[in-house]
Amino acid sequence: MVEKNIRIKDIARLAGVSVGTVDRVLHNRGRVSPEALQKVTAVMEQIDYKPNLLARTLGSNKNYRIAAILPDPNQDPYWAQASLGITQAQLEWAQYGIQVELFLFDLLDRDSFQKTAHRVHLARPDGILIAPTFYHEALPIFELFRETDIPFVLFNTNIPEAQPLSFIGQNLHQSGRVGAELMNLGQHEKGTLAVLHIDEDIQDSVHLLEKERGFREYFKEKSKVAFDIVDFNMNPKDPSFEDQFKTLLDDKSLRGLFVSTSKGTAVAASIVEKYGRQDIRLVGYDLLEENLRYLRAGVIDFLINQNPKRQASLGISHLVNHLMFKKGTPSTDLFPLEVITQQNVESYLGSGIH
Amino acid sequence: MVEKNIRIKDIARLAGVSVGTVDRVLHNRGRVSPEALQKVTAVMEQIDYKPNLLARTLGSNKNYRIAAILPDPNQDPYWAQASLGITQAQLEWAQYGIQVELFLFDLLDRDSFQKTAHRVHLARPDGILIAPTFYHEALPIFELFRETDIPFVLFNTNIPEAQPLSFIGQNLHQSGRVGAELMNLGQHEKGTLAVLHIDEDIQDSVHLLEKERGFREYFKEKSKVAFDIVDFNMNPKDPSFEDQFKTLLDDKSLRGLFVSTSKGTAVAASIVEKYGRQDIRLVGYDLLEENLRYLRAGVIDFLINQNPKRQASLGISHLVNHLMFKKGTPSTDLFPLEVITQQNVESYLGSGIH
DNA sequence: TTTTAAAATGTGTACGCACACATTTACTTT
DNA sequence: AAAGTAAATGTGTGCGTACACATTTTAAAA
Structure with a gap:
């Protein structure tokens, strides 16, 4: 009735190899003979294997640290909302062992932006969410991130040259x-x-x-x-x-x-x-x-x-999906241009999800 | 540096009991002495225990079946979109061992609604998502669901007397x-x-x-x-x-x-x-x-x-949260009244998430 | 006191996967 | 042919929780 999900163990049995070999094939870890590779691939083509993300995450048991870089929320209510999105994400992911840390810079101070970004880089987080409001200062920062292979997500401001994991914002x-x-x-x-x-x-x-x-x-x-x-x-x-x-x-x-x-x-x-x-x-x-x-x-x-709150929380989610669940993330996530009027405003405020 | 999350094991150690006892306390399974209960509760008040949802779900290893009851998508493109939401939810949750089955009724036929609902009830799913377009026929159906303790979520049409797990729709x-x-x-x-x-x-x-x-x-x-x-x-x-x-x-x-x-x-x-x-x-x-x-x-x-697609997929998510993750769900989830114009329409179509 | 039952508590295994490590195989080199 | 080495493969443990079941404790009955 309820068809059980296929496990690595099942693939191993069908291919006549051990789970270790299947694991190596699945993750391209090498150290697999062409024959074994062939056998596993053949099975994989037959069946539709969907890894259990829960078990995957639990098994790898990593504690990721994510840094969020944005302007000081006290300087502007817009950024205060974005900061709320980070807080929300912190709560949401805390129980999965993901630490989200907030790094603030002075909205008016290019230097502060640069310094904050460098500070984050020294902390070597596993992923970074950043609002790159200063274009020229941001470029060398991205270079740093890329050099050290730290995936980063842009939000609010797009800088296509940055080649981020993804950009979240509006057109x-x-x-x-x-x-x-x-x-x-x-x-x-x-x-x-x-x-x-x-x-x-x-x-x-x-x-x-x-x-x-x-x-x-x-x-x-x-x-x-x-x-x-x-x-x-x-x-x-x-x-x-x-x-x-x-x-x-x-x-x-x-x-x-x-x-x-x-x-x-x-x-x-x-x-x-x-x-x-x-x-x-x-x-x-x-x-x-x-x-x-x-x-x-x-x-x-x-x-x-512009929904800065959701932009921020979704940015963290994208990083989590990438780091923890190894899921693909869209390279750009353009938010709808929501039109708010007297009559529909309450409907937007009611639900925290949308 | 990275503070490790508190596990049941830690609570057990701190309270001087075994993990079994902690488990029984956490889930009110009984068979716990007043003293042990006291010790565990005391520890729980001190620390902020957040169960690892991944491990919980993996450990319980249940295969839930969710039934979705809605009008035949072929009769109306609106319901076709809702049906797409169900399909999306099917894909999203399949890997967690959750089976979402679609049950269709004739948009114009009260009798068909009733029969379909009864058919679903006989199948005894673990949760039900239903668009109760026929008010009078729906009431006794809800009574059935309640009698057999099957949680159900309403969407599109609200019937407050139904006392559902939650309602999803618009004002x-x-x-x-x-x-x-x-x-x-x-x-x-x-x-x-x-x-x-x-x-x-x-x-x-x-x-x-x-x-x-x-x-x-x-x-x-x-x-x-x-x-x-x-x-x-x-x-x-x-x-x-x-x-x-x-x-x-x-x-x-x-x-x-x-x-x-x-x-x-x-x-x-x-x-x-x-x-x-x-x-x-x-x-x-x-x-x-x-x-x-x-x-x-x-x-x-x-x-x-009205976003029927998202209404449907979110309905399934709410049921999953309730069944699998034992998370609380909002009793009503009112969607924003999105205003679509020539200029913002593309921004709504672009992203599948929103 | 011994027996018996019930209540309380602890232990072990499974969930599906990742990953470290042990073992086996194949192939060189001496 | 024996030894040595690298590649290939298999095994086992841990992740945090749930839950079945074994074991111990307690209290009542004989």
Whole structure:
């Protein structure tokens, strides 16, 4: 009735060799005669052997250490969410003897990034999850990882030259297009659309440019309304910040604001609320507490969810799959571009899994 | 450095008893003296014992059989997707000795539902995943399952009285509200909105009513535009179906169509495309192949993703967690109400995981 | 006290695999 | 032909848990 799973022992019996030989064949450990190899391979072709991952893991009995490198969660709620994903992964894998250690660097400090990465490298973990926000500093780091054969997974920021085990994140260009689509929806009067760069640090620039490119491209291709799309660089620490913003909002032809960072979204929303121009469309990023409040209040119209928490926890899972279960991992895992509105936001918050 | 995980053996040593006794305490098997119980409990309070799930599962070495009861995939692409989720789960869990068997019933036949459920019950599986589309017929079935202590998980359709291990699905009322929001977005001229019931069978009615209620509620609460919301019941098998539909589309005041089933969405889209009224908003459900085509072509404006595939596969996972890993499962797992547009649709299709 | 039964506790094996190590085989070299 | 060496193959143990079963302890009955 219930057909038993095939074990190594069964293969050995069928092939007329010992389990040791089968093991060597399965793992290409060498030290197998051509004849034995042939016999085992023949059996393997006949039957569908699926190794028992539980037994495999239990048998090898290794304690893996995984290092996660990301910006300090205290500096930015976006990274705080990512850090929650790491915590979640820690709990999930602790009982399998997998240690996940967090290494933080200063979001604004290239040097700190570099130092942290080197520190991790010296600790020689079995796998690394890293958010390589500083492009130029990251390249030599990857070189190090590769030299010492430490598998690493990128998340949030893609650097194709890095040749990582896998990249987890979103298609930023397409993300910009989604932002544009949400901005364009139902707009019928021509006017100005502002793309805001709020409190952006150098390392965001690649991110931002990609999104912005997508945003503009969409309007070139799709929109029936002729919009002026203008860029604004603003720094909340600048004393004139609010005045600048107010001038922008006073423009009666302003139709919408697109902010491509999660933190920037919250800042923009606070000013828009303060000066009460709720008629203009505001499209931003991520389910930060603050953003949720503004979304519910109708200040923010749409959020695009980047899901840093799940990006982080899935990154660890990929490393575990690679190290422990010897499973293949997808080379890129692009997250869906989730559109969050007033009406569906609660459904996203309810479940921790999705 | 790497602190080793605590094993049963360690607890036994610390408590001064044997592993057998610890095992009996851990699993409340009885046959333990009050003193021994006390000693073990004392140790357990001190340390944080996390059983090794791998070893537990390997050790118990049980072959579980799980039955999945759902409508025939050939009758409806929605259920075809759900069935894909089952197939995926079959592959995922096969190597752990878990057998997932599919039991299909006729989507239109209450009797078939009942018979299939009874057949499953006679087979006495260790767990059951069921889409209880027929409310009245389902109640006595659940009674049977409970009597024989077979844990069961509901998906797609919720029946709170069933007291299942867990329910997986969406909040239909809120789903209707999301549909309404998408319908309302950027509409500025008053007119008619049609709620279409296409090819609906009796068992969809609860589903539909919930969504429709949410849909209407939203407009009552939120919309600034005064819409007439009208219901239409149509059957594609009816010879006059297309004429009826055409009459509807000829109404120049028609602003939008809301179709609450996945199959109905495809049918509606085909007619809308044929008669070329692409100016009206079309909001429907699910990423069926056909719907995707119409979405990309701009006939469908928004799809709400119910993700039947993931609902099904997660349902099996919950049962496995319960049976095999003795892990707790959430009593309800409400899926996010995913909004799919032309611009983000590809990002949803790319990854199989999400 | 001895017998008997029940309760409590301990021991051993299996789960399927990995891996170290022992043993056997095949082939050179002297 | 004997010895030596490397390659090939087999055996055994451990991973942490579950569970059956053997053994010991305790308490009651004869």
